[in-house]
Amino acid sequence: MQKRNVLVHITGPDHPGILAGVLGLLSKRKVELRDLQQTTSLGQLSLSLLLCIPDECGLSVIKDLTGLTRRQKLHADFFVLDEAEVWPNAENEVRYVLTFIAEKFDTSAFEALSRAIADKGINIVNMTRLADGDLQCLEMFLSAPASSELDLASIKSDLFQVAFREGFDLAIQPEDIYRRAKRLVVMDMDSTLIQQEVIDEIAHFAGVKEKVAFITERAMRGEIDFDDALKERVSLLKGIKLSALKGVLSRISLTPGAERFIAILKKLGYKTAVISGGFTFFTEYFQKKLGLDYHFANTLESDGEALTGRVVGKIVNRRTKAELLKEIAQKEGIPLEQTVAVGDGANDLEMLEVAGLGVAFNAKPAVRKQAGGFISQPNLDVILYLLGVSQRDLKRIKES
DSSP, X not given: OOEEEEEEEEEEEOOTTHHHHHHHXXXXXXXXXXEEEEXXXXXXXXXXXXXXXXXXXXXXXXXXXXXXXXXXXXXXXXXXXXXXXXXXXXXXXXXEEXXXXXXXXXXXXXXXXXXXXXXXXXXXXXXXXXXXXXSEEEEEEEEEETTSSOOXXXXXXXXXXXXXXXXXXXXXXXXXXXTTXXXXXXXOIIIIIBSSOHHHHHHHXXXXXXXXXXXXXXXXTXXXXXXHHHHHHHHTTTTOBHHHHHHHHTTOOBOTTHHHHHHHHHHTTOEEEXXXXXXXXXXXXXXXXXXXXXXXXXXXXXXXXXXXXXXXXXXXXXXXXXXXXXXXXXXXXXXXXXXXXXXXXXXXXXXXXXXXEEEXXXXXHHXXXXXXXXXXXXXXXXXXXXXXXXXXXXXXXXHO
């Protein structure tokens, strides 16, 4: 008995009982169901069924399905497929997930992005809205030919250029099991977890803030060596009383959304850490305040009453940050693919590159270009969208 593979695609207004009715008909006719996919978008159903139908009853089955769908004000299309079309080789494609974030959904900006994707021969397989309202967020699943010359770096470079030009935020990651199962988030402190640069605020008490801020800005842009810049800046702090450091804390404010971001990560079982080129006096304070699992930074030397203008021990620079991320991941038994690093300056680049996902948060242009994703929004918890957490998920977490 000859059989044919028939793809049935049913569309129309969604309501309860559609699938049950279709499967009931197929069950009575003893039709083999080989695959089934269903989505509902904006109240409209898209239901696809792959059937294996004997030739002798094919027309009658199609006739019955057509009648059933018409009675429910639905539309059905039928396609006969050969075996190669039924089970395409997954090894012939590479999957990515792209996260689009903007304050408003601008048609021209999204058109520019979708055109850039198409120009690279990449197909948009599926799109899901993660958030709407004050912030718009779409998650897009992409499929690229595995045999092409494309790689993640070249795709990211072209799409990021569109994002920079059009003014929206973007992240792109391989779509695999690790993308959906991150377990460790590591953050820079200055201008990331908090809104200020701590050393600049200390310098304020010493009356050398402008000198220190100038060196800080050059270091964050990667124009001068971080270690030399740190030593030069710390030397300007000589003589500051230790009691003044507590006063500095009163000038420090967490980045909007930071407390919510950490609280949700902890509720979801993530390990969290702050790794800073700043100072342990402050990272320890925020570790305790936020309940972080780890904190690392430079230690300011003192004579018991005041700062000596030197740091103690190994300097936490860009290489050290990456090494510390690896150490935490190894200690916790977490593959690097399941880690996230967040930072804003050149000192964070190696950490961002080592992590499974590196996020540039309100970062310098050079850092944004090299990260796996970048956020220009003021709230740190926007990063949750890059982890696939939706607005609906956040509401459920809050209610639980």
